[in-house]
Amino acid sequence: MKYSLPNRPLGRAGLVVLSLLTTHAATAEDAKPTENAAAQPTGAAPAAAPRQPRPLKLGGPGIDQERSFKPISSGKWTGPRLADGQPAVQGHWSNTIANHNNFTDPQGGIINDPNPNRVAKGPREERAPSRVSDPADGQVPFQPWALAKVKDFQAHFHDPVQPQYIEPLARCAPAGIPKSLYWHGYQISQYPGYVLFQFNSGTRIIHLDGKPHLPDNIKLWNGDSRGHWEGNTLVVDVTNQNGKALFGRSGEFISENGHIEERYIFSNEERDRYIYQATLTDPTVYTRPFTVTVPARRWSAKDQPNGWHFEVEPANYLGKDTLKEPILDHYERVCAENNGGFGLVAEESAKK
Amino acid sequence: MKTKPTQRPTLPQTVLLLASSVLLLALAAHNVNAATQKIPRLANGKPDFSGIWQTTSAADYDLEPHSNRKDAPPSAGVVEGFYLPYLPKALEQKQKNFAERDKLDPALKGYTLGVPRGIYYPEPFQIFQRKQDLTLVHQFGHSVRTIHTDGTGHPKDPYDWWLGDSRAHWEGDSLVVDVKHFNDKTWFDRAGNFHSDALHVVETWTFLDPNTIEYKAHIEDPNVFSKPWDLSVMLYRHREKNFQLIEDYRFTLDYDEHYPPKPDGK
Numbered sequence: 069m070k071y072s073l074p075n076r077p078l079g080r081a082g083l084v085v086l087s088l089l090t091t092h093a094a095t096a097e098d099a100k101p102t103e104n105a106a107a108q109p110t111g112a113a114p115a116a117a118p119r120q121p122r123p124l125k126l127g128g129p130g131i132d133q134e135r136s137f138k139p140i141s142s143g144k145w146t147g148p149r150l151a152d153g154q155p156a157v158q159g160h161w162s163n164t165i166a167n168h169n170n171f172t173d174p175q176g177g178i179i180n181d182p183n184p185n186r187v188a189k190g191p192r193e194e195r196a197p198s199r200v201s202d203p204a205d206g207q208v209p210f211q212p213w214a215l216a217k218v219k220d221f222q223a224h225f226h227d228p229v230q231p232q233y234i235e236p237l238a239r240c241a242p243a244g245i246p247k248s249l250y251w252h253g254y255q256i257s258q259y260p261g262y263v264l265f266q267f268n269s270g271t272r273i274i275h276l277d278g279k280p281h282l283p284d285n286i287k288l289w290n291g292d293s294r295g296h297w298e299g300n301t302l303v304v305d306v307t308n309q310n311g312k313a314l315f316g317r318s319g320e321f322i323s324e325n326g327h328i329e330e331r332y333i334f335s336n337e338e339r340d341r342y343i344y345q346a347t348l349t350d351p352t353v354y355t356r357p358f359t360v361t362v363p364a365r366r367w368s369a370k371d372q373p374n375g376w377h378f379e380v381e382p383a384n385y386l387g388k389d390t391l392k393e394p395i396l397d398h399y400e401r402v403c404a405e406n407n408g409g410f411g412l413v414a415e416e417s418a419k420k
Numbered sequence: 421m422k423t424k425p426t427q428r429p430t431l432p433q434t435v436l437l438l439a440s441s442v443l444l445l446a447l448a449a450h451n452v453n454a455a456t457q458k459i460p461r462l463a464n465g466k467p468d469f470s471g472i473w474q475t476t477s478a479a480d481y482d483l484e485p486h487s488n489r490k491d492a493p494p495s496a497g498v499v500e501g502f503y504l505p506y507l508p509k510a511l512e513q514k515q516k517n518f519a520e521r522d523k524l525d526p527a528l529k530g531y532t533l534g535v536p537r538g539i540y541y542p543e544p545f546q547i548f549q550r551k552q553d554l555t556l557v558h559q560f561g562h563s564v565r566t567i568h569t570d571g572t573g574h575p576k577d578p579y580d581w582w583l584g585d586s587r588a589h590w591e592g593d594s595l596v597v598d599v600k601h602f603n604d605k606t607w608f609d610r611a612g613n614f615h616s617d618a619l620h621v622v623e624t625w626t627f628l629d630p631n632t633i634e635y636k637a638h639i640e641d642p643n644v645f646s647k648p649w650d651l652s653v654m655l656y657r658h659r660e661k662n663f664q665l666i667e668d669y670r671f672t673l674d675y676d677e678h679y680p681p682k683p684d685g686k
Contacts, residue, residue, distance in 0.1 A: 151463060213683045213684070214681065217681035218681075220681075221681070230678075231675060231678040232678040232679065232681070234675075234678075236672070236675070236679055239672065239675060240671070240672075241669060241672045242562075242667075242669060257548065257550070257555060259470065259548050259549070259550065262548065264548055264555065264557075266555075266564055270562065270667075270669070271557055271562060271564050271667075273546070273557065273664075273665060275664070279662045279664060280662060282664075282666065286666060288666070288667045289667060289669055289672070290667060310679075310680075311679070311680040312672075312676070312679035312680050313679075314679075314680075321679075321680045321681060322680070323680055323682075324680075381575070383568075383570075383572040383575075384572055384573040384574060384575050384576055385571075385572060385573075386571070386572065386573040397568075397572075397575065398566075
């Protein structure tokens, strides 16, 4: 009997480890210099010439594929529907701008990274905008005490001398909200009364069935979600959060008193696009409500599976190749605790 | 093995018996048909197992017959033939597991329970079903399993998985699921009954009525057992008002106190 890890570079557990450990490699790969940039003498880029942003290939392996994206407005849904009337949006989705390294500068790399990218990232305005779309400065309107905690986390992320500096995701905790929407790819499935999100770490059942929220002393990593469709938009009310999942390696957070109102706005023009908009309210941590915006697209059999956005492989058709649509199996979504370099491994090596 | 409710046995020879048997059988068939005709179905006519289910059996304590223990209620067991046909070496391992079950049971860590244990572990799980698949979300450990009903087969170059790889087909109104490509990290119960990564499970899911599923599992593992064996439990639908799954990532409890950040002095 064979085990996954020795046989393939990307076993299920391996994928998790890889994604936690190899962010530098992945971003460096993505940041290979263009021919133009390589031809320029080091440190002598002419100031007058417009900088050529590194090319991003949609469908490529990198975590960041777009620097900007078109807005999508809420309105009617003109696309296909399921038998129960829901807009049909099932499939494999992932965000297009980056991962969880940095919440407010998604393509800016890890804050205080002791091993930053070999290739300069260019000025801020050439990178994707902050996921904080309101307020306009792109920053979370933290209360002073909370901002101090975030800065403290950022200072110690690479030197986790205390347990609170270890990102919960590295211990296989669910990524929570909103991080689940921009960590790895995920699957959306729909059923009468439900929308089901299968993330790489955790699962969310969105109730469309009109049941009331859970009693408020029950606190959950992914909160308690009640949704309904308004035309092209899935509106989800999220309560009962435990506040423990961070928004990224940059340490932003919400508390147990937080409330999140999510809007998943699906495009009528481009069927494989939606924009996630969430309003986060928390009088314990923030000075005002703020809005998070994350662009996403659907991946399909036309795309190359990769270890980030599209972790699937072709199904075994048993010789029947007459199927109209290629079928894709996604990998098992089981994360064994403390298997990341930022988890128990880091904790134990710190003891030595 | 499986009985088809519509299939009638050969009638006896005598006329008297024949007449009464016909009457009884007709009544029985009517009852069975009435029950199965009421079961929920998908648009394609297949039984729809969507819902939240849970066993009331003591299977998770110990699959085999056992008296009461401090850590388990008594039970006559759920295994056909009562006892698991261990190979001698494997039986030694099982006995070691049993002796240290309060430390070694993988469920104590809150990890994914595997197949079939996740099904009869005494916590609810929810089935989401479409034509092409069933997705099982377990409250315990919040593990997620997909059973494919799209005619595809096991992968040609598989990994070893906690929950194996599940491919199913329909035999009448029964869902028959072939599950293999497991790892060896899960147990069958709290009593230390175990398997290797050669585990092969064939499940049969059948509605007895709209709110009861008869769940059977045929177990093979030549590294551990001298012959295949079978277990059977009932699953009941949760019908309490507003019942829902509540996420249970209990393996995170050990470090729960470190998050989220709080104002100093609180």
